[in-house]
Amino acid sequence: DIQMTQSPASLSASLGETVTIECLASEDIYSNLAWYQQKPGKSPQLLIYDASSLQDGVPSRFSGSESGTQYSLEINSLQSEDAATYFCQQHHDYPWTFGGGTKLELK
Amino acid sequence: QVTLKESGPGMLQPSKTLSLTCSFSGFSLSTSGMVVSWIRQPSGKSLEWLAAIDWDGDKYYNPSLKSRLTVSKDTSNTQVFLKITSVDIADTATYYCARRSYYSSSRAYVMDAWGQGASVTVSS
Numbered sequence: 001d002i003q004m005t006q007s008p009a010s011l012s013a014s015l016g017e018t019v020t021i022e023c024l025a026s027e028d029i030y031s032n033l034a035w036y037q038q039k040p041g042k043s044p045q046l047l048i049y050d051a052s053s054l055q056d057g058v059p060s061r062f063s064g065s066e067s068g069t070q071y072s073l074e075i076n077s078l079q080s081e082d083a084a085t086y087f088c089q090q091h092h093d094y095p096w097t098f099g100g101g102t103k104l105e106l107k
Numbered sequence: 108q109v110t111l112k113e114s115g116p117g118m119l120q121p122s123k124t125l126s127l128t129c130s131f132s133g134f135s136l137s138t139s140g141m142v143v144s145w146i147r148q149p150s151g152k153s154l155e156w157l158a159a160i161d162w163d164g165d166k167y168y169n170p171s172l173k174s175r176l177t178v179s180k181d182t183s184n185t186q187v188f189l190k191i192t193s194v195d196i197a198d199t200a201t202y203y204c205a206r207r208s209y210y211s212s213s214r215a216y217v218m219d220a221w222g223q224g225a226s227v228t229v230s231s
Contacts, residue, residue: 001170034218043203043221044154050215087154091207091216095169096144096156 002026002090006099014107018076021102023088025069032092035064035073037084038101044087048073080106109133111143111204113225120231125191127225129204136184137162140209143187144218145178147200155200159207160187194229201226 003026013019023033031051036044046055048064051071061076075082083106088099111131119125129143136143144159158178159167168176177190187204201224210217 032216043224045221046217046219049210049217049219050213053213053215055217055219089154089156089218091218094159094167095171096159098154098156101153 001095002029002093002097004088004090004097004099006088006102008102009100010103010105012105012107013078015078015080017078018074019078019104021073021075021086021088021104023071023073023099025071025090028069029090029092031066032090033064033066033071034089034091035062036087036089037082038087039084047086075104078106082106109206109220111206111220111222113202113204113222115202115225115227117226118228118230119194121195121229122193125189125194125198125227125229127189127191127202127204127227129187129189129222131185131187131204131206131222134206134208136160136180136187138208140216142207142216143180144205144207145187145189146203146205146221147198148203148224149197149200154203157191157202158189196229199227199229 005024033051035048038044051066052064063074086102115127141162145157160178175192180187203224205221207218
């Protein structure tokens with residue numbers, strides 16, 4: 001199985017700040033990576049697909065990038081509604097696997 | 108509008124078989140490239156992909172659970188089912204179904220729609 005190591009597990013930031021969440025794949029996943037946002041009691045919502053493509057309707061302050069097997073999600077100009085847990089997911093090969101999640105708290 | 112909705116027993120006893128249904132609308136599972144997956148999430152934990160079935164009827168399973176899982180779909184391609192045999196407390200989780208579709212404009216496969224989740228508790 002492809003392992004997705006996500007960091008940090010949690011972070012706290014202030015409104016207007018920029019944060020970065022990372023996922024390291026255990027092998028090449030050829031950009032087959034998605035980022036999801038999940039709020040308590042809700043299902044995950046797609047933010048980014050193919051490592052850097054913004055899903056329709058998602059604010060442009062969310063962006064994705066990659067460097068080798070390292071994938072990053074950047075959130076600019078943090079808003080209060082960005083408080084959530086974020087997950088990465090690879091779909092290059094079955095079984096699809098998820099990162100452990102990053103809980104983002106707004107100060 | 109694409110919608111998916113999971114349904115299940117809510118609670119069941121250890122050693123029983125868990126049967127889940129994903130009812131969906133707004134797309135057809137017979138469309139080339141379409142896949143419906145099952146994913147679960149224990150409370151406070153991450154997500155675990157369980158199984159998938161594609162437009163061609165091909166099935167994919169998580170090897171860690173493969174011997175206990177069966178995914179299937181109905182002939183009208185509007186429902187997908189998951190059975191998990193011999194459940195135990197560790198199977199307590201919220202179970203989601205999700206659609207993976209093909210975005211022709213960007214030539215990308217995208218898991219872009221999830222159901223609201225069905226909570227399942229295994230308890231004696």
